[in-house]
Amino acid sequence: MISTSLLIAAYCILSSVSELTATIKLLQSSLRVIKMPLMKRKACLTRRSQTSVHLIKGLYEMYVTIQIGTPPQPFDVVVDTGSPVLWVHDISCPPEECQSNRFNASHSSTYQDANAKLSLSYLGGISIYGKYGYDTITLGNYTFEYQLFGMSETNGSLNDIHRTLSYLEGLLGLGFPLIVTNKTDSFVSDEVAGELTIGGTNPNMFTGEIYAVPVVPLGANDHPIYWQSFVQGLNVINDGKLVYETDLLPDTLLAIMDSGTTFSYIQEAYATQIYIGFTGLNTTPTRLDNVWPIDCNLKSSNDFLRLSFSHSTVKTIRDPHPLVLEIPLSSFVAYETSRSTQQCFFTIIPTAKEVDDHVFLLGQNFLHNLYVVHDQLSKEIGFAVPKNRSSRIYVA
Numbered sequence: 060m061i062s063t064s065l066l067i068a069a070y071c072i073l074s075s076v077s078e079l080t081a082t083i084k085l086l087q088s089s090l091r092v093i094k095m096p097l098m099k100r101k102a103c104l105t106r107r108s109q110t111s112v113h114l115i116k117g118l119y120e121m122y123v124t125i126q127i128g129t130p131p132q133p134f135d136v137v138v139d140t141g142s143p144v145l146w147v148h149d150i151s152c153p154p155e156e157c158q159s160n161r162f163n164a165s166h167s168s169t170y171q172d173a174n175a176k177l178s179l180s181y182l183g184g185i186s187i188y189g190k191y192g193y194d195t196i197t198l199g200n201y202t203f204e205y206q207l208f209g210m211s212e213t214n215g216s217l218n219d220i221h222r223t224l225s226y227l228e229g230l231l232g233l234g235f236p237l238i239v240t241n242k243t244d245s246f247v248s249d250e251v252a253g254e255l256t257i258g259g260t261n262p263n264m265f266t267g268e269i270y271a272v273p274v275v276p277l278g279a280n281d282h283p284i285y286w287q288s289f290v291q292g293l294n295v296i297n298d299g300k301l302v303y304e305t306d307l308l309p310d311t312l313l314a315i316m317d318s319g320t321t322f323s324y325i326q327e328a329y330a331t332q333i334y335i336g337f338t339g340l341n342t343t344p345t346r347l348d349n350v351w352p353i354d355c356n357l358k359s360s361n362d363f364l365r366l367s368f369s370h371s372t373v374k375t376i377r378d379p380h381p382l383v384l385e386i387p388l389s390s391f392v393a394y395e396t397s398r399s400t401q402q403c404f405f406t407i408i409p410t411a412k413e414v415d416d417h418v419f420l421l422g423q424n425f426l427h428n429l430y431v432v433h434d435q436l437s438k439e440i441g442f443a444v445p446k447n448r449s450s451r452i453y454v455a
Contacts, residue, residue, distance in 0.1 A: 122227055126197035127208065128167030134160055134228035139319040140286060140433070144179060145196075146209030147229030149189055153213075160228040162210055169204070170194045177209040187211045265430035265443035270452055272368045272382050274438045275313060286433060286440055287315040289374060290419060291381055292367035293329060295336030295388070303336035305329065311374045313418050314366065316431065316440065320422030323391070327409035334405055337362055337388045347404070353392055355403040362388045364407075366419075367455065384442060385451040386428045393424075 122135045127147065134147045148157035150164070164170040173191035180186050189212040196206040211229070260269070272288045289311045295303035312326070325333070334343050334351055337360070343351055367381040395402045406424050428450040432441030444450050 123198075123231060125231065127162060128164075128194050129169040130167075131195075131197055132160070132162055132166065134162070136229040136231040137227055137319070139230050139232055140317065142179070142230060142232035142319065144177075144209050144232040145206075145230070146177060146179070146187065146189070146211055146232075149210035149212050151212045152189075156213060157211070164192060164194075164210075167194055171205070173207060177211065179209075188213050260432060263446075265445050267444055267452070269430070269432055269441040269443040270382050270454065271432070271434070271437075271439040271441040272370055273372050274440060275372050276438075285313075285315045286317075287313045287418075288440055289369040289371065290314045290366050291369045291378060292365075293333075294365040294367075295333055296363040296365055296385065297336060297339070298362065303332050305332070311369065314368070314421055315418055316421050316426060318423065318426065320420055321424070322406045322408050323422045323425045324408050324410050324420040326417070326419070330407050330409045333364060333388075333407055337364075337405075346409075349408060350404040350406065353403050353405040355392070355394065355401055358389050358392045358394075358403065360387075360389045360392075363451070364388050364391075380454050382442070383451075383453050383455050384429070386425060387449050390424050390428055 122137050124133055124135050125145075126133050136145070136147065148159065148161040150161045152161055164172075171193040173193055175191040177187065177189040177191055179188075187209070189210045191207060191209050193205050193207055195202055195204050196208065197203075274285075275287050275289055277285070290313070291307050291311050293303075293305050293307060294301055331343055334353075335341070337357065338353060363385040364387075365383060365385045367378075367383050369376070369378040369381055371378050391406045393404050393406050395404060410418075410420075428445070428448055429452075430443040430445045432439075432443070434441060442452050444452055
């Protein structure tokens with residue numbers, strides 16, 4: 060979920076089918092490694108458009124259980140690298156809007172009011188309003204005192220747009236401005252559960268080495284806002300043959316990795332060519348809820364989407380040796396479950412109107428093929444191939 064408030068940051072890592080591995084650099088000056096169970100719950104609606112993904116099988120939100128206050132009050136919070144804020148429902152939020160656990164500050168002896176208003180706006184029309192406070196927060200086996208967090212007092216638009224989140228209790232934002240200083244963090248998800256690791260990577264979860272590209276900053280202060288890098292090339296590999304190739308220079312595009320997004324969103328001209336190259340059709344069919352139907356047999360395809368990432372943070376500079384990610388295109392074929400006859404859809408979506416045409420938004424269906432490392436000190440994104448994945452990563 061990408062935030063459009065002043066507190067914004069992003070990267071992505073959620074699994075829509077099976078195991079997902081990711082690494083995030085959090086703001087804790089501690090050298091301790093924190094491990095937390097990462098759970099998976101079925102999702103109903105996407106946060107990027109009006110696409111009816113509640114019809115699609117295998118879409119999930121990843122969440123962890125944290126505790127806030129003294130004595131601790133437990134909350135299931137969605138893990139979202141596209142937002143920098145931890146927030147939970149406040150006791151003042153009406154039950155019809157916040158249909159799950161709500162934080163009661165009067166029941167915590169360590170709570171302190173921050174005297175600041177919470178106001179977050181997310182793409183897709185979601186707005187969260189409330190207040191900030193300080194309290195003791197427990198992550199896994201470790202407890203941190205006097206941590207800033209938000210409490211939502213109204214939640215109506217969230218219910219309207221994302222039904223699943225209305226039954227969860229908040230959001231754990233792992234974007235740039237959050238709680239980090241000098242450690243690397245990672246999380247992995249499996250079909251039912253996984254692990255969120257703060258303070259290190261897990262070599263048992265991937266093969267080979269981790270390859271990194273720089274995070275591209277935005278604005279004059281050279282400070283990263285999103286977990287994003289330049290993509291200078293896009294290809295479709297069909298049965299081992301190059302069937303579509305485009306040089307994105309000089310109009311090099313940014314790719315944002317966002318764990319709060321179920322699908323991936325790409326400029327329509329490129330999404331169309333990916334679809335045609337993958338299916339072998341001469342044109343794209345009529346969309347259903349902005350999603351193209353696709354042959355279900357392609358779920359077993361060995362075709363790949365190849366993206367070439369630049370090692371440069373300067374848009375117009377061509378990297379002669381880019382970092383190449385090859386992702387199975389079968390990852391973007393999803394089954395519909397609501398009809399009597401089986402139908403499948405292609406979940407690379409032409410850019411939604413609220414997303415810049417010069418940005419690739421890479422969501423869960425892309426990221427669950429990778430082990431992703433977020434390094435805030437070095438301002439880099441690292442990639443490796445998870446075990447039992449057919450993705451390929453190399454420097455050209």
